[in-house]
Amino acid sequence: MSQGGRLRRLHGSALALLLATAAAQAQTSGAAPAVAAGVADRSAAASPAGTPAAQRSLSDWLARMHEAARGRAFIGTFVVSAGNAMSSARIWHICDGTQQMERVEPLTGPPRSVFRRNDQVVTFLPEQKVARTERREGMAGFPAVLQSADHSLPDFYAVKLEGSERVAGYDADVILLSPKDKLRFPYRIWVEKRTGLVVKLHTLDTDGRVLEQAAFSELQLDAPVRMERLAQMMNATEGWRVERTEAVRTTAEAEGWALRAAVPGFQPVSCYKRPAARSAEARSGAVQWVFSDGLASVSLFIEPFDRQRHGSDSLMSAGATHTLSRRLDQWWLTAVGEVPPATLQQFASGLERRR
Amino acid sequence: MDMGKNHTDDNTPATAAEGAALELLSQLADGQCDADLAGRAVSHCLADGELRRTWVEWHLIGDVMREGAPAASGWQRSGTAAAVMARLASEPVPQAAVRLVTRDQPDLPQAPARPIDVTTGRSAANDAVFRWRLVAGVTSLLAVGSLAFALWGQGSRAPGAELAQGAPAPALPYAVVVAPAPAGASVAAGTPAAPAGSEIVVASAQGQVIRDARLEELLAAHRQMGAPNAWQVPSGFLRNATFDTTLTSGERR
Numbered sequence: 302m303s304q305g306g307r308l309r310r311l312h313g314s315a316l317a318l319l320l321a322t323a324a325a326q327a328q329t330s331g332a333a334p335a336v337a338a339g340v341a342d343r344s345a346a347a348s349p350a351g352t353p354a355a356q357r358s359l360s361d362w363l364a365r366m367h368e369a370a371r372g373r374a375f376i377g378t379f380v381v382s383a384g385n386a387m388s389s390a391r392i393w394h395i396c397d398g399t400q401q402m403e404r405v406e407p408l409t410g411p412p413r414s415v416f417r418r419n420d421q422v423v424t425f426l427p428e429q430k431v432a433r434t435e436r437r438e439g440m441a442g443f444p445a446v447l448q449s450a451d452h453s454l455p456d457f458y459a460v461k462l463e464g465s466e467r468v469a470g471y472d473a474d475v476i477l478l479s480p481k482d483k484l485r486f487p488y489r490i491w492v493e494k495r496t497g498l499v500v501k502l503h504t505l506d507t508d509g510r511v512l513e514q515a516a517f518s519e520l521q522l523d524a525p526v527r528m529e530r531l532a533q534m535m536n537a538t539e540g541w542r543v544e545r546t547e548a549v550r551t552t553a554e555a556e557g558w559a560l561r562a563a564v565p566g567f568q569p570v571s572c573y574k575r576p577a578a579r580s581a582e583a584r585s586g587a588v589q590w591v592f593s594d595g596l597a598s599v600s601l602f603i604e605p606f607d608r609q610r611h612g613s614d615s616l617m618s619a620g621a622t623h624t625l626s627r628r629l630d631q632w633w634l635t636a637v638g639e640v641p642p643a644t645l646q647q648f649a650s651g652l653e654r655r656r
Numbered sequence: 657m658d659m660g661k662n663h664t665d666d667n668t669p670a671t672a673a674e675g676a677a678l679e680l681l682s683q684l685a686d687g688q689c690d691a692d693l694a695g696r697a698v699s700h701c702l703a704d705g706e707l708r709r710t711w712v713e714w715h716l717i718g719d720v721m722r723e724g725a726p727a728a729s730g731w732q733r734s735g736t737a738a739a740v741m742a743r744l745a746s747e748p749v750p751q752a753a754v755r756l757v758t759r760d761q762p763d764l765p766q767a768p769a770r771p772i773d774v775t776t777g778r779s780a781a782n783d784a785v786f787r788w789r790l791v792a793g794v795t796s797l798l799a800v801g802s803l804a805f806a807l808w809g810q811g812s813r814a815p816g817a818e819l820a821q822g823a824p825a826p827a828l829p830y831a832v833v834v835a836p837a838p839a840g841a842s843v844a845a846g847t848p849a850a851p852a853g854s855e856i857v858v859a860s861a862q863g864q865v866i867r868d869a870r871l872e873e874l875l876a877a878h879r880q881m882g883a884p885n886a887w888q889v890p891s892g893f894l895r896n897a898t899f900d901t902t903l904t905s906g907e908r909r
Binding site: 435437600610635 | 875
């Protein structure tokens, strides 16, 4: 055999391994479902869109952002970073006016594919051959907390148009949402000028430093995405072990919990009794009491105190998400939220057992 | 003759005869055999299942190079890819490969100074064993590269696992600060004080701190059932779905 032939084969082996790896990854993620479909190009949020940017109120901006995704299809690469950690995903989104569907293929971390149809979410975990199904409430409509008569987001946030920038090739308005107290974080948001789609979002700390960033690094608006193809992929659970994550609705009152004093701006929006945890050491479920100010949310998890599992009180941060753990007599509280630690402490101090 | 039973699992021929058969097969693949040699090569293949597997593998490699994913799909279905990956997993990592990946020494990994003659133990520059050992080196290099990429891609998941297993704090990429509990942070009236009079503040440079599997579940539950905000659709959902590495890491522990 010639040396040339041998070298070619060596080179071929290495290259083939690389190609095979890429092919395996392509198989894991599936083929791109984008097929021409002629999605109607609607105008997002008719009335707010007609208002000049400089004159838009906070409510105008929020309605515009929310409506932007409801009549559009897009494909993009989404990047989320917090501290030195970074994750990215390929996104397919489509909405026909009544149904929204999304496909998220994370490009980092363990292999998984996430599909959403309105509030139904299926996560495929190919390594375990598991399809996890769950319902995420409130995904289909405008956040209920913002629609309640006694809620006034402008009492807690001020909006300021800071200028224009290009993000992922699109012109965007840059707005700053500044909290009026120290119980929430500021947000800087890049809103695509024509559609109102949020193309970049910074969660800032109280000193204006970026805690977390989420942005499209590449975006194709009004892309040819076919909803039936996404639905077909989402429903293809045959051969997978389907796990359903169920949480039972309840009320804080029924579970014997109350807040002695409300945390300004935060309203209770839901309460669940979660099933026993998957982790072997957690033998009982927890109550999850959820609060929101319309932009930030806080979950209070309350479970029986277990000396073996629950250590000392702690306060932790990861990007914009803070976690406070604290013993409450015979109970263990874990408060989680994209809020400053002081907010979690206020929740923890106000929580009391009523029976 | 049946040479298959004498082959080692990395295609290294155990005898000179096997090496010659493999060499002949290589010549056939290169189109360098006349009719006589081609006949002998085919005869070897007919008698040796391992040689046939090698032949198919070489052609599949060629298919992958020419056609990409479709060919790779067939390759994967054949189980060859799994065998290769299993081999990669068991392959020891040459130090030279590590140096290449870390760029401490940009020069290529050094091949063995004296390729070994399988029949006599003496060096033979053109021996097939040398080739397959070099392939093993290349595949190990790829394995190291893949591992490095995976660690880079998964960001902070590894430290969390380490912490959950009680890894020493200095190895973790974030600081742990013990601070006095604030005066206003006491528990509700009528309840005893917390067992410890201090709070542990963990500031993460990685953006994701994993304390234990249970806490991970609660964080996932917060992402899942936490109230949607004005940009929850789609940005909030996309943020969670993109960043939700804990969804699977929790189960791996």
